[in-house]
Amino acid sequence: MSNPKTFAATASIAGAIALLAAAAVPASAQQQQRTPQGWFKVCSKQEENDICNTQNIVTADSGQLLTAVNLIEIKGKVNRKIFQVSVPTGRLIAPGVGLQINGGKTQKIDFAICFPDRCISEVAMSDELVASFKKGNQLTLTSVNFQNKPNPINVALTGFSQAFDGPGLQQSEIEDRQKTLQEEVQKRQKEFEDKMKAEQEKSKSGK
Numbered sequence: 001m002s003n004p005k006t007f008a009a010t011a012s013i014a015g016a017i018a019l020l021a022a023a024a025v026p027a028s029a030q031q032q033q034r035t036p037q038g039w040f041k042v043c044s045k046q047e048e049n050d051i052c053n054t055q056n057i058v059t060a061d062s063g064q065l066l067t068a069v070n071l072i073e074i075k076g077k078v079n080r081k082i083f084q085v086s087v088p089t090g091r092l093i094a095p096g097v098g099l100q101i102n103g104g105k106t107q108k109i110d111f112a113i114c115f116p117d118r119c120i121s122e123v124a125m126s127d128e129l130v131a132s133f134k135k136g137n138q139l140t141l142t143s144v145n146f147q148n149k150p151n152p153i154n155v156a157l158t159g160f161s162q163a164f165d166g167p168g169l170q171q172s173e174i175e176d177r178q179k180t181l182q183e184e185v186q187k188r189q190k191e192f193e194d195k196m197k198a199e200q201e202k203s204k205s206g207k
Contacts, residue, residue: 038159056068056160069155083109090145099141134161134164
């Protein structure tokens with residue numbers, strides 16, 4: 001017979017991942033230039049639970065995930081508050097993810113699970129943590145790669161309070177946003193490819 005606590009933990013993690021995946025795609029440098037970045041909140045209903053996820057996603061120029069921060073509140077049959085940080089794979093597990101606010105004392109967050117494209121660290125989301133985010137200016141999240149080199153990522157806390165305390169986007173709004181972003185990304189990728197092709201042709205003709 002399944003342990004109720006284990007089931008609750010599994011369900012909450014699965015719900016959090018689903019929200020993260022919905023919000024993180026697509027992502028690219030071109031998108032970042034055209035779309036406001038920063039903190040935003042997504043709310044949805046999964047079975048008998050209402051889930052809100054205040055998040056911030058940082059990507060590389062290639063579109064690869066560098067860091068995703070998630071503050072998740074689950075209400076209903078399961079009641080939990082979770083703070084998660086997602087980083088790329090190829091991390092050392094033991095160091096976890098180091099969290100600093102305004103360069104202060106580092107708090108270690110242990111990894112909870114790894115997927116093929118990311119590893120997720122997790123800790124209970126306390127009122128003190130939320131309050132420190134609201135008062136802070138910059139969040140620094142540091143993981144250690146397989147070469148034993150720290151990879152610090154800075155995340156501005158500007159706009160966090162408004163996102164956390166404000167209303168969440170509904171799933172339909174997220175889907176519309178994704179569609180628009182995907183169209184923008186595809187358009188700019190084609191523009192980039194056309195530009196590179198033109199430069200190559202110009203280079204050849206100049207020889």
